Amino acid sequence: MLEIRNLTVAIGDNVILRDIDLHLPEGELHVLLGPNGSGKSSLLATIMGLPPFEVVSGEIIFAGTPIQSLDLTERAELGIGLAYQRPPSLDGVTVRSFAAALGAVAALETEAAALDLTGFLDRDMNVGFSGGEIKRWEVLKLVLQDPRLLLFDEPESGVDLEHVIAVGDAIRRVVGAPDRSGRTCSGLVITHTGLILSHVKADRAHIIKEGRLLHSGDPHELFGHIQTEGYTIPAA
Amino acid sequence: MDWLGPEEWQAVALSLKVSFWATLASLPFGILAAYALARWRFPGRQLLNGLVHLPLVLPPVVTGYLLLLTFGTQGAIGRALAEVGIVFAFRWTGAALAAAVMAFPLMVRAIRLSLDAVDPGLEEAAATLGASRAWVFLTVTLPLILPGILAGSILAFAKAMGEFGATITFVSNIPGETQTLPTAVYAFLQVPGGEPAALRLVIIAVAVAMGALFLSEWVGRRVARRVAGT
Ligand SMILES: Nc1ncnc2c1ncn2[C@@H]1O[C@H](COP(=O)(O)OP(=O)(O)O)[C@@H](O)[C@H]1O
Ligand SMILES: [Mg+2]
Secondary structure, eight states, rough: EEEEEEEEETTTTTEEEEEEEEEEEEEEEEEOOOOOSSSSSHHHHHTTOOOOOEEEEEEEEEETTTOOOOOOOHHHHHTTEEEEEEEEEEEEEEEEHHHHHHHHHHHHHHHHHTTHHHGGGTSSSSOOOOOHHHHHHHHHHHHHOOOSSSESSSSTTOOHHHHHHHHHHHHHHHHHOOOTTTBBBBBEEEEEOOOOGGGGOOEEEEEEEETEEEEEOOHHHHHHHHHHHOOOOOOO | OOOOHHHHHHHHHHHHHHHHHHHHHHHHHHHHHHHHHHHHHOEEEHHHHHHHHHHHHOOHHHHEEEHHHHTTTTHHHHHHHTTTTTTOOTTTTHHHHHHHHHHEEEEEHHHHHHHTTTTTHHHHHHHHOOHHEEEHIIIIIIHHHHHHHHHHHHHHHHHHHOOHHHHHHHHHOOOOTTTHHHHHHHHHSSSTTTTHHHHHHHHHHHOOOOOOOHHHEEEEEEEEHHHOOO
């Protein structure tokens, strides 16, 4: 589904990611772990095609298509979607009209109820939302957008424990299941706290540190290791 | 409007017509130029910036003469356009062209200011949802810069109402065809007993200019409030 080969990414002359290799098979959910500023968000932004990240070398192949030279719109049309770490607020655009623009009015009510956002449908997007509410709406947005590859940037950070369950449920329902056109969805989730791991079925975890992919392995084992040893390579 | 003589009324009406069309016709180009200057990096960007601003610093008579050289009956572009029936020289359309060129820098600057205030992140976010470039521009950028477009248009209109030097050089001062409000004032001052008519026109000119400035200030404040609110 997603194949990243030898990817080096820079902003101007400043190299942010180096020689990243990552393989995400169709239907799987992978998590990215790593300290602040290690390049996790940059990796998701690069897959999505957001500026100012530039691919210096390497390849990103999505569903058999090299995408690194495609623009944002083309990648979105191929089925890549991103739940931002810090989404913008949209004064004057209600959640409901936003869903309508996505062509997802039918799914709105039930999906919003699942994320406990029923009371938010007529409010302006993210305007005056609390940190956790912004996160939940961002997850809801991605679910409504219905992409084939779902990129979540710290979907549970700032979300209270009760709602982390709802966020985890939403991710679990979508990833591994077919999208509206019947193609199986895959997911890549950045998690800072690891809390989400208890609520989703992650297939694999990758540790990113200082712009490099340090190690990949079983999510629960790796997270346990990180909790005691920090972001290091576990002894074999 | 019986306190205005027919010739004065004619000049005012012509000025309104010239300014209206000058503003409307240059608006698409103004938006395009502002967008290119604000968002695109291309060779010749500084040159375009210079060209856009040139009428602001050139003596108007020079701009008018340059227009005559290019768009006049003997001018390269003027001759080509005449073939397809578009004539500028000594026509009200020429007055509109001169006014548009002179007002263009003001229009572009106002639109560019509001473009600079648009968070590119909003446009990017729209693209991540699958919106094409054109759709992003129409549904995200354009609504956000609308106050700038309005303010720029009002300013351009006011500037066009007052254009004198380039107009009189390019299309002369023909009553009913190219005699706009400022050139009429000039003409009235040239003849004995013309002062009262000139004064009446001056009052109208001042009123229109003040009104336009207030209106564009007001629109500008609304932009500032909106930008601060997000
Ligand atoms: N838009 C940007 N401009 C400049 N530097 C950036 C930008 N985005 C990220 N960086 C830098 O890239 C590095 C990785 O950041 P990021 O990917 O956000 O880290 P993480 O998500 O792992 O916390 C950091 O050093 C950060 O300062
Ligand atoms: Mg991050």
